[in-house]
Amino acid sequence: MNKRIRLETAAKQDAKQIMELMVVVERDETAKWYENGERPYIPCYDSEDMQKYHARDGRYYKILLDEALVGVILISTTGREHARIDRFYIHPAVQGQRIGTVVLELIESLYPQVKLWTLDTPQKSPRNHHFYEKNGYTVAAEDEDERYYEKAVAEPDEQLNSGEFTREKDYSGHNFRECNLQEADFYSVNLHQASFSNVNMGSTTFQNINLSRTRITNTNLSDSIIGDSNLSGVEICHVSLAGAYLHDIHLNKGDQQQPLVIERCEMKNSKIANSDLRNLSITECQIDGMSIDGILVSDLLKAYHSKSSEE
Known part of the structure; x- marks a missing residue:
């Protein structure tokens, strides 16, 4: 391909153009792979605010082909070793031209420290399966809706044997006290029923984490951001939400709708705008x-x- 492909970090002012691209992509995906009214699950694909949200961390990239926007890719990094491709879409008019392969190569060069890449893609899209497998990804797991891929990047033997990595150790029931774990990276770790208390977790990142039945009490979460997450069934009680900003919240995935219940809350001087309040x-x-x-x-x-x- 003689055309020039490059990545550029998306900014808030790109939100409208990216949203318009995503509308075209979603329509094409629906027509190709779905029927009977089903659609691909792309949260808030037609929301400018969602595109602005993704652009906050500087890891949302525009894919430019001869300076024209033809796609986007969103990278979630949880540490030095692991990164996740959260969104990767290319305009249907230029698919099949090896653009996706070049983009994956560019992304890996941007994050040379990453040794394991993960992503998921719908079961209904065999084109995606072929693409990722052709580019070195293997199936790690799958369910009725999604296929989960990973790609391991070879590590030098000296790095594997260095003191920076702790692997396959069983610390169940162990107590950690007065330990320095600053900038530690936890990946594929079982923390079921773990307890954290009197801990500084400022600027901590949680991504692709199962927090079902987790209890968070007496905790300072000021200035935290919780986004692009499934909080179905969550209970938030006896907390201060002064200055909190709740936006782009949905109550359902497909037909599984459950109402939001707000009780005994102080909401003086609060504002609800541009929201669907039908049957409230x-x-x-x-x-x-x-x-x-x-x-x-x-x-x-x-x-x-x-x-x-x-x-």
Whole structure:
């Protein structure tokens, strides 16, 4: 291919253009691989705000072909050793031109420290399976919906035997006290029922982690970001959310919809904007000063009751 392919870090101002690309990609994926109203699960693919969110960490890359945007790739790094390809999409008009292969080579050159690459891709896309397997990825696991791939990068023997790596050790039931684990990298580690207390975890990154039935109490999570995650069934209680910013939240995946329940929460001076509030129920709440589109709810209720009494 004589055309020039390069990567450029996506910025917030690229959000609209990337969103428009993703709409085309999603439509093409749906037409090729799905039927009976099913669609690929690409969270918020048509949201500019989601593209801005991905651009925050500087690991969301535009794929440029002769300076024209033809795709995106999102890299999640959890440490020195492991990285995950979270989003990798190329415009259908230029697929089949080895662009994807070149992009994978460019990404590996950008992250030479990474020794294990992982990703998942839908079972319904055999084209993706062939592409990743052709580029050195092997199937690590699969379920009804997804196929999970990994690619190990060869490591020099001296690095494998260095003191930087601790592998295949059983520390179950062990106590760690007054230890320095700053900038440590944990990958494929079993921490079931582990306990963390009096620990500095500022700027810690959790990605592709199962936190089901996890209990977090008496913890300072100020300035934390929880995004692109499955928090179905989570219970958040007795916490301070002063200044919290909740946005682009969805209650369902496919047809499995469950309502959000908010009880006994102090929400004075809070704002809900550009949200789907269909069938929202508000009961037994203090609504002094609460307004909808600038109209006081108390005035609306007064008008409603006045009209009802006249009838």
